[in-house]
Amino acid sequence: MTCAPIEFVVPAGIDDPARPSGGNHYDRRVIESLTAMDREVHEHRVGDVADLGPLLAGLPDGAVVVLDGLLGSAAPGALEPVSGRLRVVVLLHMPFAEAATDESVRRSERAALAAASGVVTTSDWARGWVVRHHGLPTDRVSVAKPGVDPAPVSWAFPPGGRLMCLAAVTQDKGHDTLVAALAQIADLDWVLTCVGATDLEPDFVAELADTAQGAGIGDRVEFTGPLTGDPLGFALDNADLLVSASRRESFGMAVTEALARGVPVVVTDVGGHSEAVGGTTAGERAGVLVPPDDPDRLAAALRCWLTDRDHRERLRAAARDRRTTLASWEDTARLLAAVVDATPLEPIVVRDTTRAAR
Known part of the structure; x- marks a missing residue:
């Protein structure tokens, strides 16, 4: 037929x-x-x-x-x-x-x-x-x-301090919550790369930069603008953890893009995010979910990631396991x-x- x-x-x-x-x-x-x-x-x-x-x-x-x-x-x-x-x-x-x-x-x-x-x-x-x-x-x-497209497992930097947020920089995506959370862990070693359009809500982006600067972390937060193709793949390959403080997500394709490379995720429990995170073949959750609009809980999850080596290894193992079950x-x-x-x-x-x- x-x-x-x-x-x-x-x-x-x-x-x-x-x-x-x-x-x-x-x-x-x-x-x-x-x-x-x-x-x-x-x-x-x-x-x-x-x-x-x-x-x-x-x-x-x-x-x-x-x-x-x-x-x-x-x-x-x-x-x-x-x-x-x-x-x-x-x-x-x-x-x-x-x-x-x-x-x-x-x-x-x-x-x-x-x-x-x-x-x-x-x-x-x-x-x-x-x-x-x-x-x-x-x-x-x-x-x-x-x-998701198949990809090789990224190289993991043992301390785990290379954080990445993959989303247009808008209020819906919760970058303000993320910056507030990072201000609480300024004592730890990390850098954040924000990949996504910065011209949709320019006043919001300017406020974020001012907030980060006022918290003493301005030089540790980078806004690259949008990336696609090989440059995006390179950025993901050089990330240790994908972080999303989004307030709305129908699914969360950034999550599966990261998991396809074995990059662990800490994301908000909104919309379809939990489906994107999914589970391991052993039935364990393949990432960390935190409430939206809660910088304290997000900061605690990031502190745990950065200070607990065993926790990092468990999340890395879960991400590598999850990548084998992602749909094409x-x-x-x-x-x-x-x-x-x-x-x-x-x-x-x-x-x-x-x-x-x-």
């Missing part, structure tokens, strides 16, 4: 090295993997949500569409006219309504997902949130967790394709959205 081509709709900046994101990386690697599997994929780049409606309207009846959620969740007006005519599966990297204080954002995302034929999230946590809060039926919401991008693409092919050509029927959880 020949499978229908997939019309894959992605943001125009999917390959912009100045704006790397987990969602863009996911889309690109899945498209590459589907193509390598001899699945016909037509890539459509959309820079303005206003262009989405004409694009979908121009596709033939019955076309199979995978629509990046960054575009789709904000455009119910583009999806509703083609609902039931196109088989649209929204690939929701993050439920944007989860952090929204404006009810109109929630209504828009809910209406967009209800007009689709199916929804794919990147974690069990995100799937649960969408089902509970948007009233979607469980049989129309699936999960395709991000894969081929696994992700195969799962996404199976979901898309099984999705019926009919819109989702939601529960009473006035009763959907808030």
